[in-house]
Amino acid sequence: MRWPLRYQILIPMVGIMVCAIVGVTLLHAWLATHQIKVQVRDQFRQIAHTLNDATFPLTVAVLNQTKGLSGADFVLLGAEDQVLSSTRPDFTPAPVQGTPPSWDELQISDVIEAGDAPFFHSVVKLQPRIPGAGVRYLHIYYPVRQYREAIANAVYPSLIAGSIALIVVAILATVIAARVTRPLQRLDRKVVQIARGDFQPMILPERDDEIRDLSTSINQMAELLGDYEDEVKRSERLKTLGQLRGAIAHQLRNAVTGCRIALDLYLRKSPEYQEDETLQVANRQLCMIEQYLQSFLENKGGHFSSFEPVCLNELVARVVSLVEPTARHVGIALKDETGSEPLVVEGDAESLEQLISNLALNAIEAAVAVQEAQGISGEVCVRLFPTGEESVTLEVSDTGPGPESSIVNKMFEPLVTAKRDGTGLGLFVAREIVQNHGGEIRWERREERTCFMVELPLVQTEKACVETIDR
Template identity: 35%
Template sequence: MRRSIRQQILVPLVVIQTVALAAITAAGVGLAARRSEQQSVDRLGAVIDVLSRSSFPLTSRVLAQMHGLSGAHFVVKDAEGRTTAASDPEVGDQAVDAASISVLGRPEFRSWRDWPKLSVAGRTYFGAAIPAPASGGAGASTLLVLYPESSWRDALWDFALAPVVLGIVALALMVLASRWFADRISRRVHRLRAQVARIAEGEFSELELGAGHDEIQDLTRSVNQMSAQLRDMRLTIVRSERTHLLAQLAAGFAHQLRNTLTGARLGIQLHLKRCPAAGGDSSLGVALRQLALTEEQVQGLLTLGRLERRPPRACDLGELIRDLESLLEPTFQHARVALESYVPHEPVTAEIDEPSVRAAILNLAWNAIDAAGPGGRVQFHLIDGGEQTIIEVADSGQGPPADLEPALFDPFVTGKPEGVGLGLALARHVAEAHRGELDWSRRDGWTWFRLTLPRTPDLDGKGISE
């Protein structure tokens, strides 16, 4: 049987509060009634004591005054059982024979429940019979004391009414407060449940924490953290799927294209051997350099697709960058972009997969050339960072569009109409494969891409080759 949070909170609280208030009220009423009863019994005992020791005749007028003081009726019976005086004539005429009530002298009962009960004129009384004082030479007589049970019950109710009413009011207030508290908790729990349901449906929005600083707010904060983590995980999965698809397409295309480029390059080299170029004619040399650049691009696509895996080996990064500068020199000249290189003369070595790092730097350089534009500048920086090496490629261009900044390294994201959006994705893939990182920043009017590589990376945990 399903029970809501509100029921689980409200029902036990109401039951506990009801039992506690009932016990407190009953105890209060019992004590008050006991005290009232004791007072009335003591008061009647004092009246009886006065009457039993009186030296004046017990007339109906005297007994009526005693009735006003104690609330009890008094009847005097002579030895023959005739009524000689009574506080109330109607009660005196119908009073029972004194012999039916024990003669105890002065009664020592401490509670009305200890007194005998009898019925007179259809009403119930607590009764006692004591010897009446002799007066005027009269014979022995008996004084009947009759206390109405209804007076005792009325006194009990008078004492119980206020505690009972206060107890009911207090219980109602506690029930309302408990219900408000339970409803408040229930609403917040239902709000969390709805949020979890939205997360299960793929909506990873976050809830406001609210004003209550309690465990539910902590739970809300945890749900928000879970939502943010799931959102990031979904984004990572989407990117991974896109990268995987890109890798398959690019690798298949690059594998076929590399064979074609190799054939073209071998054909040109064979032609140069058979027919050397005339003096000053460098057109075939330029063609070979362009083919080499294209092969570097294809090699990067193959690395992205992981169709070729190679073990890392020690490489002088300064020499690698200088070689790329020589390879890219015609491209810089054609684009009218100035190249500035800050590479140390001493070797800066690191264990890397050289072709993939070469492809990453090459893609960063091409992006920098396009961003700088005619008349712009591009800088290469190689920094020896001890346990890691840092390669920076900076351009003096305007920087990437603001709307592309969050997804700048995602595949197929580009701000160029003719761009494909694979260069930065490939470069980051290479950095991550080397357990390094690639980030970018905008400062002093320049756009900086920083490729950080460990000196001795564990490529993919096992090295490039499998």
């Protein structure tokens, strides 16, 4: 059976408080009742003592005056049980049996019916104060109703206070239980959301207590699970990519090789086109694609057994010459601001060429999108400059809108793209190449431009610039 935490807190707390309040109330009621009894007894002992020591006759007027002070009725009998005086002529006391107690032993205990109501009845023996006077017996009648009213007046305030205390305790216990269980219910709902794959952090409670600590731990757990899920998805993408790359790359390499052979045969048959720049660019592009696919099939994956000095100036110039026809075709201005100072890094020329090509083509596509949407001229700028004495920065900037917010935090992951016809591999491959060269890649928005920056370590300045092989 389910036993909610609210009831686990509420029932024991209320039970303990109820027992305590009821116990205190009953004790107070008993003490009040006992005190009333003692007060009534002492009052009548004092009256009996006063009347016993009186030197004046105990007439009806005296007994009535005593009744007004005490609320009791009195009947005075002589030695022969004759009525000497009485506050209730209709009362006929029974003959005295045995020896009545003296005034200091008087008790209010027996209840009899006298007239039309019940009374507490006691008899006290009065000692004669005048020589020759006979023994007298004073019958005292105290109304039971008046006695009960006195007890009720003493007990009811305690009972009312105890009842109010019970209600207050029940309300406070309910409120406290709700304040404790409500955050736990929110935690329970959040855990269910995490189990369903929602790893968004929950809002922390304002009170700095154990519940807040538990909420912080749950947020940390959700963050770790989210990262783990992203890593699993990334691994699955890479696994899928690995399964597909062999077949796709093989088919593409065959097609590219066929195109390059056909282009070579055409140039041999038509010598007049040997110096045509467009055909030369196409030939170089086909050679570069063939090299990429060959590396892909060999499972090179961006890892290299050895590096060699590579002059980035010449590499950037070569890539710019390859992508410049594409930029010109779509109306994008391509600027080369690499400078004349040779900047040499240790690396693989083919992979670095692929890196620069991916960034430049992505920049051209982004600039085209703004040009078509807003009708303004697009521009792509490639810069190469040293950053300190030990590193060089390659910056590719464009006038495009920048990455969409939905992929900003994961655009370097495989198969992540916002383009309708994109593959989601360009930036992933770029990051892999940069990391394998000991560098860093980042991006930022600066003056309405999107800038991708690649920082690579420089080689010793005394090494000569090594020209890359013309492929």
